[in-house]
Amino acid sequence: MSVISSSPIPAGITVTKRYLDLAGVFSCALLGGAMARTAGLDLFEFLAVGVISGLGGGVIRDVLLQHGTPVALTDYAYLPTALAGAAVVFVIKFSESAWTRIxxxxxxxxxxxxAVAGANKTLAVGLGWLPAVLLGTVTVVGGGALRDIVLGRRPAVLGGNGLYATVAIAVAGTTVICVYRGAPALGTALGIVLALVFRLAAVRWGWNLPGGLEWRSGSGTAARLRRGIGIAKTDDEERPHPPEEKP
Known part of the structure; x- marks a missing residue:
């Protein structure tokens, strides 16, 4: 019996995965085109950045899976989809406020x-839940990281991004749980809804992960944690504070 035939994902869901993958390619190529516009690049550079942004994550995933040639090189829909995404941003100019929302x-x-497509594809080739969550996340962050490196920027996934990778892990994990529970279609729908709600909420309210126990050194919780595990106090904590003046 082949590895694919033992997949817990029905054929209809694996077909849906292709369209989710292409939707991700187009959307991320649009983001790449937006970065190219900000950097003042020309048409060729727009297209190059769009292709890197749109196809990078999927190619990294497929190379790590080692289950045949990356789909971006065998399915002729992928490259035109990435080029189309970059071209849309080159042709159509949005206002700054409109583009921020978009x-x-x-x-x-x-x-x-x-995240849904990457997790599903990993499970479809016979790997387990941990590789599925990992490669679902890599699919999300890989293209954007390559794009940022090419443009000389710090990859957005490394911080200050409204829980980007955290949301990807949550979505991939939700997808995997639903597949193991025998409800892959529910996992696909629930994963996409979770991504929209979680990511938009993180951006709206400025949610970010802490940067370490020195994060917000004035925090009493952080200070107690440092003392509890034997970490030296910060200069601010060591310095005696003058008594408050009474009115």
Missing amino acids: FTALDAAVIGCW
């Missing part, structure tokens, strides 16, 4: 489509 929505859509 960018945030696209970002959430990319997370949902690619």
